[in-house]
Amino acid sequence: MKSRGLLSVLTFSEKRENLLFLLLNEPKTIAEIKGYLNVSTPEIFPRIKEMETKNLIYKENKYYALTPIGKVVAKFFQPLVNTLHVIEENEEFWKEHNIEAIPQCFLERIDELGNCRFIENRLEEMYEPHTEFFENISKSELVMGVAPVFNPAYPAFFLQLALHKVHVSLILTKNVFEKVKNEYRDDLQRFLECNNTSLYVLDDISLAFVVTDIFLSLSLFYKNGIFDAQRDLISFDESALKWGEELFNYYKEHSKEIKSL
Structure with missing residues (x-):
């Protein structure tokens, strides 16, 4: 009592x-x-x-x-209070998506996402990078990203970041990598030739995220297996950046590095 x-x-x-x-x-x-x-x-x-x-x-x-x-x-x-805050402030986001894609050890640290919120594209812009996402990533000096789905805007986008001396590390699923290799081979070759880039391939990943020295952006699949291309959860808290970097390294350890085509 x-x-x-x-x-x-x-x-x-x-x-x-x-x-x-x-x-x-x-x-x-x-x-x-x-x-x-x-x-x-x-x-x-x-x-x-x-x-x-x-x-x-x-x-x-x-x-x-x-x-x-x-x-x-x-x-x-x-x-506990921080965890409840992260969940309650974004309750709809967590309820509708497959959060089991996030490894349990990282879910248990979800409080580290801090003052996070989700941003949403209009339906007609759902396959374009979020404006806020684009602005923040363009100001970053270090970019780490995980991509389970293909976006035709991204091969040239990440190549340009690399050519502007941004340190870029990417993890792609096997299917996404094969598509990029077959359809954007020249961009991919130039990306690999940069001394400030790294590329990894993993058989399957069920979430997408980018973490930089400025922000974290997390995208999930719906529970029915369809990727949510409209909404991203973002945070600028230092604890969220650390969480995202460690999540990236978690997947990197299970990936194969691609050094040349």
Whole structure:
């Protein structure tokens, strides 16, 4: 009963939750707490007293700080809150798509996607790169991409990035690679000849994403197996870039490098 009471103190009040994470950084005065959380004394003071009663925070001189127990709770509670935020803010996206394509070990770190959101192309533009995607990738110095579907705009697009000294690493499915090799052989040959590119082939991949030094863009298949060419989930958080880079390396380890045709 005590643990359930402690859980309710945090989960039933956004103010208490925010206060817990605020004090995780450093102790604060009541004036600082009110300023950071944009609340009045009558709004926040009862929450403070409740958290003091639960041994989550304490007051020393004029500063409020987390107790050792409060620090433990904050450390393990924050990833859960972040995970729920990522899911709830993009609930439709996760519900409609095959998220089993994301390896379980990465799904368990989905909180690292941070302040992500999805962008959507109009139906008549669904096979064109998203404008926001194009603008962000054009400003990047490092690009890593995974492609399970073919887009006729991409061979020339990624070649131009490489020719402009952007470091580009791509993983293609076997079918996509064969199509590019057969229909865009000259572009592919020039891409491979650049000293700032690398290309890998994997039998099958059930998700598409690009991660750069600026942003992460993730596209998934619907549950019926059709690729969603309209919507991308994007994030600019450093934790999301790290997540995407590690996901790329995960697939790279299972791929065959192509050095020449």
